[in-house]
Amino acid sequence: MSGNTFGRLFTVTTFGESHGPALGAVVDGCPPGLALSEADLQGDLDRRRPGTSRHTSQRRETDSVRILSGVFDGRTTGAPIGLLIENVDQRSRDYAKIREQFRPGHADYTYWQKYGIRDYRGGGRSSARETALRVAAGGIARKYLAERLGVRIRGWLAQLGPIELALDDWEAVDANPFFCGEPERVPELEAYMDRLRKEGDSIGAAVGVLARGVPPGLGEPVFDRLDADLAHGLMSINAVKGVEIGAGFASVAQKGTEHRDEITPEGFLSNNAGGTLGGISTGQDVVARIALKPTSSIRLPGRSVNVRGEPTEVVTTGRHDPCVGIRATPIAEAMMALVLMDHFLRHRAQNADVDSGTPVIPAEPGR
């Protein structure tokens, strides 16, 4: 059973390979009546797009998305929304060498072993190019959540290798190529990246993602908790090796008196929970953090084997991101949007009868 569909009620099915004619997605379950055009999706696609600064891949992908269905007279109709991005910058190159090689740290070997056949051109289906469609689909969810529920979603670079970064300035994030929320530290990041590029090496990163304005009640215990589905969605992003909610791994060394978020009539006094209790949103910010590994596509040679099990040396040339984590920021936002949207629909399916009224606990004291 293949796994190219995400979500249960608001579903996204993606298809396409990095060097095929096109990539696409079908978004099913979008409520009717939402104003939607390609321009609404293009913004986030452009943020994810490579080639926008010298610190990301220099490939030229235009990533122009077309809406093929599900929208009429500028509004969604309730029918499935077909999205298409044609591939334009497929450099014609000699793949003879890598077709028999398993690049270390890549999916080459596992695809070969699983399917017995592999589209080796640019990673094929395992290429992060697929995430462009997630960003497009996530844009639809995001628009609905913003317009109908007032939910705002924001990702940021939380760590670049050894450099930890806070989210001081929500607005600054989009004004620099690192999605950095401490704008004054951008030169530090640039210097780090320049050094790295000279070495020919790559580096890991952490990305934070936060949703504000999420109503209490989203999440479906016991297995499809909001945090569990977030973990699923975020871990499904290429290169992600870890997911935390709220205090995350810091909880391990916390005591109960420290971790539990006490409550007053004005609201919660802290947010170690990251906006979920028992797998259901509390109304506080939903906060997650993901760890991204350094890309294995580097020009420093690495040992590997070929399809016959013979030793070989792998050197990756070409236009790769030295830190894939940077461009993961809009993808993490998209997955957050998709999970929240799906859970909003799941929640109201079962619980629309409940008169929730004003939540008992204000989400955000002092805001």
Next chain:
Amino acid sequence: MSGNTFGRLFTVTTFGESHGPALGAVVDGCPPGLALSEADLQGDLDRRRPGTSRHTSQRRETDSVRILSGVFDGRTTGAPIGLLIENVDQRSRDYAKIREQFRPGHADYTYWQKYGIRDYRGGGRSSARETALRVAAGGIARKYLAERLGVRIRGWLAQLGPIELALDDWEAVDANPFFCGEPERVPELEAYMDRLRKEGDSIGAAVGVLARGVPPGLGEPVFDRLDADLAHGLMSINAVKGVEIGAGFASVAQKGTEHRDEITPEGFLSNNAGGTLGGISTGQDVVARIALKPTSSIRLPGRSVNVRGEPTEVVTTGRHDPCVGIRATPIAEAMMALVLMDHFLRHRAQNADVDSGTPVIPAEPGR
């Protein structure tokens, strides 16, 4: 859309509340012909059961599981397997106070807000008592994986508050009440827990879980990667706030030359990947680590509000685990087993035609 079913092809649906007459599960999709009896499941249930040492809850639950269907003449038939555990130790007590209170750090508020009604007795559906059924269901998966594929699964306590613990001795884990893989450090843990109990506080923990002998090829890109489904399953365990695969959050500060697991004809030279590449198992150990928060059920008073939004003080008495992470070890093993079993069936549904033969890369050099 409720979320009480886990898995796609090997599905587990649980039901039941901590203070209802019984809890149960339906396991659907188990291959026919597997030898199975209640005794096969009772062992793991006893490992999870409270009351086995002074360091866990002193509740007396017998957790005797009955198989109601799906097994005939000692073998599974392919029909759904009904499992039932009757509740026996439900202390009759006065719930008048907590019925209107939202305990901080608990699901009380979110269940109330979501469903408009709440079974407040002992946490109801949000109680970790539900995980007993996961352990029972996981036992079926575990038996199949062991007998048919030679997969062995092992969890261990990786960190207790500030105390980090290695898995030195795989066999020692079950011989002490902490699931500790460094048996000589058990007294240190005991002293820590005794101190904690005196304080009346609780502490977080990290649990590791590892599967050895997993064949290459399991995992369904792009959304249902093996690591993504593991993240889903593990994050759905009560109190879990973070999930890592392989190097996890340590990847953030790693360089590409360090992180990528180089390959020789004798096998992989390291396992930063944690046994998955591109979301598909490599044949190496599948390794995950989870962070568990400290329980909020402590006797030190905490501020909260009641259902009318009025301030109240919450003191939890009763028989609670000061470190819920300890007993989470068999639950993490169960979720690992369920994810692997589900993915084994998913894989062979689509790929049974592939003649995979001997994997090109030996999983475990030197073993």
Next chain:
Amino acid sequence: MSGNTFGRLFTVTTFGESHGPALGAVVDGCPPGLALSEADLQGDLDRRRPGTSRHTSQRRETDSVRILSGVFDGRTTGAPIGLLIENVDQRSRDYAKIREQFRPGHADYTYWQKYGIRDYRGGGRSSARETALRVAAGGIARKYLAERLGVRIRGWLAQLGPIELALDDWEAVDANPFFCGEPERVPELEAYMDRLRKEGDSIGAAVGVLARGVPPGLGEPVFDRLDADLAHGLMSINAVKGVEIGAGFASVAQKGTEHRDEITPEGFLSNNAGGTLGGISTGQDVVARIALKPTSSIRLPGRSVNVRGEPTEVVTTGRHDPCVGIRATPIAEAMMALVLMDHFLRHRAQNADVDSGTPVIPAEPGR
């Protein structure tokens, strides 16, 4: 991938064999706040129960259902509802003969071929005894539909062998053991059945089922149309060989001018559509009709083979229904209820924003 779950948002998972210790079901997705007790479900179970007249099987099953979870203080909580029926009338008998036989017209052979193992006692999982749980689960859906939406569901015996029957008197149906809507013809049916029993043969039947008060808008094109899901649910009942919606097979010989249901401001002028257009409910009565084959469990000998392919003669003794169609009436009602309930939740998940107001077309002119 096993198929023991029905529905997407209001799901029913059944388990259990005719001669195991118990059968059960888990109903997940029920909205919270519905008043519910065992007594609400027992009525329909008693209608399905054998042994209530000389025209159905003389087995004595009490079919007492227990609610194990999901209900608190007399109301559903949104948690999964566990249902259990213990088996009490399992006659201890010698199954030595049938364990190696494939009874013609039964699932014996196909279960054997599919699973390689078979619980031969009383049909095991393929026994219609499983449908008791569908009736119980359907009772929950039915209660919600009636109380919240005003939907009433009614099944009736539409044909017994050659005898066609109308639904003249909705109330009379439950007052006779045939679910016959023409009460004055009950003696005719009794005479027919007595003759049949003397012959030792069995007979087919058709059952009609109708839902009144269904709001317009239920059904999910293009695959999960309301009629398509009804066809799925009804065809999944033991012994069903055909499903019609509205005019059904009579449509084949109809002309467009005759079939299309014209519309006036007072409502639709006919209901050849059976209450659905484009797979979505119109607000008219949703009407279906199913064909049930005669049971193959008859005492007249039939030719067959055993597990080794050797010829054998099969004679079925014991307590069997000469017309399984009769008792199928409450089962058909239950499946109708389950399909409508599931689609009600599916519809509101996506379309709760739509201000549908008063339907443009009154459903029922003159009512």
Next chain:
Amino acid sequence: MSGNTFGRLFTVTTFGESHGPALGAVVDGCPPGLALSEADLQGDLDRRRPGTSRHTSQRRETDSVRILSGVFDGRTTGAPIGLLIENVDQRSRDYAKIREQFRPGHADYTYWQKYGIRDYRGGGRSSARETALRVAAGGIARKYLAERLGVRIRGWLAQLGPIELALDDWEAVDANPFFCGEPERVPELEAYMDRLRKEGDSIGAAVGVLARGVPPGLGEPVFDRLDADLAHGLMSINAVKGVEIGAGFASVAQKGTEHRDEITPEGFLSNNAGGTLGGISTGQDVVARIALKPTSSIRLPGRSVNVRGEPTEVVTTGRHDPCVGIRATPIAEAMMALVLMDHFLRHRAQNADVDSGTPVIPAEPGR
């Protein structure tokens, strides 16, 4: 929850409207290694295509399908297969009138009521044009089933209004525009259709569909029986009002001695079951029959109302099939192929361990 995906393991998700830029589908779960090109799918598309005889719609749709992904070097890779058909013959016309009308017998009213918005151009999403993608997707399933399992699927026109037709000549079916298996009766059909066209009316039809060579064991009790999923798939075809398996509604008047298919060591002696027992394939021909209503798109005026509930008269001009049942034949074949393919994968997921060997009962005595 939208319903634009069919199947569980071999899934087809379609999108697109009759007058949008394109229609498409994603086929997920196809086993890797299948030789596949657009030419393999075009044949069935051409059989479904309108404009090929004067007895079907004169619209000119080229229905050229493109494969956008999932195929590499002429073979499927296990990745999702994206299919696209661009719309070319969208006559620019004045839809002003029908945009406010509800055509009787059409989905106009129900889409309006459900979604609050409607793409009225040519039926939008409810147009049978969507079925072109089912035919394309079904072609993939069909090729796999034929090459790997030897399954052959054949549909035929079983009844045209009052004219019943047998399947005498399997090969003749594709040699006439009616999919008629009694070639000598084609002139009779032509005369009937010519008369009908002159009247301006339309007529219903029945289509049969048969799969030969299906291995025993396919089907997932208790809900996802092979026949139940066939009923779902076939009833989801536009205009279908009834589905029968095997003897179908004729079973109602059959006695048990007549209906049960007796068995000899040489095979089954009859096939009233239509190739399934207990919802699982027996190895015999799987046989279904569907009833299709006459199209409501006729030029004879009909009464209806508009979106404001005011009376209006509807006359449909344009290029419509007077008997939509004729072109439904390849669609029914496609749905049969999709159901069988899905069930083949579902079966082997759970039961690949079963050593089924040669089936005990030969499927086809005398063949």
